[in-house]
Amino acid sequence: MSRKPFLQMKNISKTFPGVRALDEVQLEILPGEVHALVGENGAGKSTLIKILAGVEQPDPGAEILIDGHPVNIRQPIDANQQGIAVIYQDFSLFPNLTVAENISFGKEIGLGKRLVNWNEIKETATKALAELGIELDLNLQLERLPVAKQQLVAIARALAFNARFIIMDEPTSSLSRGEVENLFKIIATLKEKGIAILFVSHRLQELFTIAERFTVLRDGKYIGTYLKEELNEDKLISLMVGRKIEFVKQSRSSPGPVLLEVKSITKKGNFKDISFTLHKGEILGLTGLVGAGRTEVAQALFGLNVPESGEIFLEGVKVNIHSPEEAMGLGIAYIPEGRQREGLVLRQSVAQNVSLAVLKKLRSKFGLLNAGKERQLVEEYMEALDIRPRLPNMLAMQLSGGNQQKVVLAKWLATHPKVLIIDEPTNGIDVGAKAEIHKLLKRLAEQGMGIIMISSELPEILAVSDRVLVMRRGRLVGEFAIEEATQEKIMNKAFMGTPGKATA
């Protein structure tokens, strides 16, 4: 490639107490290229981004060049001034300001102006949105927009700040298929303007659609930078994990008797007339487009979203579930999608987090925690889910995002529920750990647990479920035995299915 690099990072190391997060890593970004940064959970991707964003400082000896000139990025404003914008998963926007303010705010301050000129704010926002070919109401409060639109606001903001390089951290994790396609179109527009994109994601198929080059990190080390043409998915995975991952189709015993029966539950504006059964030892995949009502149904079973009518039976007995405490008392566990925020005590250790939900079981009759049992339990789950580093006393906040997710999974799995409801089990989880989590879910089902797995990823639904339910607009519109389920059939139902014809 003859283009001169926009950015060169050389000899980047970062040591945290006890952990070498980056070890002599390098990265080169060309103008207008879409570059993928990949690696397992904990490989060092976020740390590298934070160094570029001015949030973390590298160890001495690091070199960062922009347009061939050495630069120091000591704080976030330095990064902005060098034309670097980072769009984190939470977008770092202001929910109660308008679209226009979110796009333009701070620009004047960056330019040294003291007074805010509202006309300029609107003009800047209009221009940025027009350049991206997006139409949005400038006066709308940001929090009233759906997530995908908020993301576009964040991109427009980067453009308004004259970014030449935009880093997107897991940008597709909460987008529907159509929204992902739209994002890819926007990325193509940015590319045409010569703006480079660093795309950090665990969704390898998407990366092969959008990225031209891939930089691979493993255990904080630089493995290499490759053109898309030099790679295929298998090769990329083996570069990332350094070992072969087996996606075996495990044979499973057939499910047992009915464990949970849901009869015609309805909640206005959420879901309507939902009926299904879950058997002991069965994994029921629940899919559909984002917003189809899957999470609302899951929450209904966990007492977070009580239905207005309908009935729920657990092991043949009618139950009324009005709160999560009641649900847990009945042996129902729900692992939500926003795991980092909802499920983790960041300032406590991994061990404390894992044993939190099972503390009662671990206490001896004198109320003391059985330290030996706790250690055993924690070690068992750290091993089963491959939580890295294998340090039970490390604080949850010091773990990488994916490893934090695994801790939340471990915490709930350790309670051994009868019914486990899990929402998007592998969002943000790397490909190796994903295979491990799939195996674990199957093992739990084999031991008799009934599992409802919500997932938007059809390969995941097809790889793990025994039966698949499809929702659309709050209704159940399809049911497939796994032998007859295909991506095509499921997509058809998800987009066009009508209720009442629940079988294929």
Ligand SMILES: Nc1ncnc2c1ncn2[C@@H]1O[C@H](COP(=O)(O)OP(=O)(O)OP(=O)(O)O)[C@@H](O)[C@H]1O
């Ligand atoms: N503040 C910190 N203190 C101690 N260790 C840390 C800290 N921040 C990160 N680490 C460690 O640095 C390593 C790299 O973490 P990083 O978050 O960069 O990984 P990642 O590749 O982004 O992972 P993921 O895909 O899970 O988001 C991990 O082992 C992590 O535990």
